[in-house]
Amino acid sequence: MNKIDTFTITGKKKNRNYIEEAAHIIFAICAVVAILAVVSITAYMIVKGIPAFFKVGIKEILFSTVWEPTAKEPQYGIFFVIITSLFGTALAVVLGVPIGVLTAIFLTEIAPKRIAGVIQTAVELLAGIPSVIYGLLGIYLLCPLMYKLEMALFAGSTTHQFTGGANLLAAVVVLAVMILPTVVNISASSLRAVPESLKAASLAVGASRIQTIFKVLLPAAKSGVISAIVLGVGRAMGEAMAITLVSGGSVNIPLPFQSVRFLTTAIVAEMAYAEGTHRQVLFSVGLVLFAFIMLINVTMTKLLKREAEKG
Amino acid sequence: MNTLIRHKRRKSDMLLYGLIYLSAGLTLTLLIGILLYVFYKGIRVINLELLTTVTSSLRGTVGILGNIINTLYMIVLTLLIATPIGVGSAIYLNEYAKPGKLVKAIEFTTETLSGIPSIIFGLFGMVFFGNTLGLKTSILTGSFTLTIMILPLITRNTQEALKTVPDSYRSGALGMGATRWHMIRTVLLPSAMPGILTGIILAIGRIVGESAALLFTAGSGRALPKAGLEGFFRKFTESSGTLTIELYLQMTNGKYEVAFGIGCVLLVIVLFINLTAKWIAGKFDVRKQK
Numbered sequence: 001m002n003k004i005d006t007f008t009i010t011g012k013k014k015n016r017n018y019i020e021e022a023a024h025i026i027f028a029i030c031a032v033v034a035i036l037a038v039v040s041i042t043a044y045m046i047v048k049g050i051p052a053f054f055k056v057g058i059k060e061i062l063f064s065t066v067w068e069p070t071a072k073e074p075q076y077g078i079f080f081v082i083i084t085s086l087f088g089t090a091l092a093v094v095l096g097v098p099i100g101v102l103t104a105i106f107l108t109e110i111a112p113k114r115i116a117g118v119i120q121t122a123v124e125l126l127a128g129i130p131s132v133i134y135g136l137l138g139i140y141l142l143c144p145l146m147y148k149l150e151m152a153l154f155a156g157s158t159t160h161q162f163t164g165g166a167n168l169l170a171a172v173v174v175l176a177v178m179i180l181p182t183v184v185n186i187s188a189s190s191l192r193a194v195p196e197s198l199k200a201a202s203l204a205v206g207a208s209r210i211q212t213i214f215k216v217l218l219p220a221a222k223s224g225v226i227s228a229i230v231l232g233v234g235r236a237m238g239e240a241m242a243i244t245l246v247s248g249g250s251v252n253i254p255l256p257f258q259s260v261r262f263l264t265t266a267i268v269a270e271m272a273y274a275e276g277t278h279r280q281v282l283f284s285v286g287l288v289l290f291a292f293i294m295l296i297n298v299t300m301t302k303l304l305k306r307e308a309e310k311g
Numbered sequence: 312m313n314t315l316i317r318h319k320r321r322k323s324d325m326l327l328y329g330l331i332y333l334s335a336g337l338t339l340t341l342l343i344g345i346l347l348y349v350f351y352k353g354i355r356v357i358n359l360e361l362l363t364t365v366t367s368s369l370r371g372t373v374g375i376l377g378n379i380i381n382t383l384y385m386i387v388l389t390l391l392i393a394t395p396i397g398v399g400s401a402i403y404l405n406e407y408a409k410p411g412k413l414v415k416a417i418e419f420t421t422e423t424l425s426g427i428p429s430i431i432f433g434l435f436g437m438v439f440f441g442n443t444l445g446l447k448t449s450i451l452t453g454s455f456t457l458t459i460m461i462l463p464l465i466t467r468n469t470q471e472a473l474k475t476v477p478d479s480y481r482s483g484a485l486g487m488g489a490t491r492w493h494m495i496r497t498v499l500l501p502s503a504m505p506g507i508l509t510g511i512i513l514a515i516g517r518i519v520g521e522s523a524a525l526l527f528t529a530g531s532g533r534a535l536p537k538a539g540l541e542g543f544f545r546k547f548t549e550s551s552g553t554l555t556i557e558l559y560l561q562m563t564n565g566k567y568e569v570a571f572g573i574g575c576v577l578l579v580i581v582l583f584i585n586l587t588a589k590w591i592a593g594k595f596d597v598r599k600q601k
Contacts, residue, residue, distance in 0.1 A: 027406075038420040133578065268523065
C-alpha cells in the first residue's frame, strides 16, 4: 500500500471531522441564544423591578391609588394603572374577538375564494401596520369623535373632568383594532383544521349552514379560538406606543370617558426623565407587566399541550 | 313537493349572516380606510425637501433623511446579527437535536420571546446593552435589542422551510457520502431559501414598524452620519431615531401633518415588504407546486 495515499485520506477525514464538530457546536450555540435571552430578560426584570418593592413597600406600590412620583413626599401607588391595563385589555378583547371570529368564519366558510383572498391579504396588511400609525389615527380621528360624544353625554356636568377625547374608550377601540389580525388568523386556521366529515355530517342531517357553523364547527375549533383570545390578550396588554397619547395619561379609575394610564404607557411616559426611586418604581411597573405576560405565555403553552395530548 | 325542498330561512340564521358580513366588511373597511386616509393626509406633505434633507431649526425646514438612514442602519445591522443566529438555531432544532429537554427549552423560550411585548425588550435593552455593556442609546443598542426580538420570526420561518424539504434529499446526499455540514450547506439551505427569505423580509417589516423597543435604546437623533469611513462607523454609537420614532415625536408635539407624511412613507415600505413576502412565499411554495 502506498504510504502517502493513506496519509492524505486519514488527514482529510480528520479535517472533515473537525468541521463537522465545529458546525454542530456553532448551531447548538445559535439555538441556545433564545434560552439565554429569555433567562437574562427575566433576571434583569426581576433584579431591576424588585428593589422598589423593598424601598417603598409592596402594599404601597401595588394597592395604593395615589401616583405622585415627583411630589415632595412622593407616592408610588400603581393600583389604578394595573386595573386600567386589566380592564382596558378585557374591553378590547370583548370588542375585538367577536368581530375577529366572525371575520374568520366569513373567511373560511362563507366567502368565495376570490373575496376570501382579498380579506386574508387585508388582515395580513392590518397586522403589518406600525403601531405608531394606529396611534396617530387614534389621536387625530378617534379622539375628536370621542370628545363630541363626551360633550353630548356629560353636557352640563360639573363633576366630570373633560378629557378632550383622549380616554379609556378611545384606547380600547385602538387596541381592539390592533388585536383583530391575531384573532382572525388563529381562528381561521383552527376553523380550517376542523375535519370536513363533521361539516358534511351536520349538513346531511339537515342543519342549516349557520347551524353547522355555530353548533358544529365553532365548538370543534374551540381550542383555537381560545388560543386566539389568549394571544389577543397578550398583544393588547403589551401594546404601548399606539395608546400612549390616545389614552390621555392621567392615573385614574378606568371609566370609559376618563383619561387613564396603562402599565405600558406609564413606562413610555416617564422613563425618559425618571430618576432614583421613581425610576425603580417604573421598573417595578415593567415587572408587573412582565409577570402578566409570562402568565399569559404559560397559559398558552399549557393550552397547546393539552390540545396536543388530546390528539 | 315544493314545500319539501323549500329553503326555510330562520330569523336567527339571517341575523348571524348579517353579523358575519358586517364583521368581515368592517375588517376590510378598516384596512382600506386606514390606507386611504394616511395616504390622503400624507401625500401632500411629502416632497423632495422632506425626503432629502435633515430638519433644520435655522431654516425652519423639516426633513427626515437622517431618520431614513437610521432606519437603514438599523435594518442592515440587525439582520446581519439575527439572520445567522436564527437560521443556525433552526438548523440545530431541525437537523441535529434529538427530542429532549434542551429542545423543549429552546422551543419554549423561542415561543416566549415572540410573546414578550416590545416595551419589555426596550427596558431590557436599555439596561443590559445600554447601561451594563455601556453602549448607551445608540444604533448598536437598538440593533442588539431588535435582534432578540426578531429572532423567533427568523427561526420559525426557517424551521418551517426546513420541514418542507423532503427527507429523500437528506438521505440522498448523505448516502452519496456527503458530510452533514456539506449536506446542509449545499442541499438543505438552498432548498429552504424561500422560507428563510420570507422570514427575513417579515423581520424587516417588524424593524421598520418598531417603536417601543427603540425609544429608550436607539434614541431619537436626527443627524446624518459624518463623511468618511470614521463617520460611517461612529454612527453606530450615536443616538439615532428611526422613522417610527420620528413619527411618534412629531405626533407628541402636535405636528400632525409631518407625522402623516412619515406615516405615508412607512406605509409604502410596509406594504411593499408584505407583498414581497407574500409573493416569495407563494412563488416557492412546495405544496402549491405539486
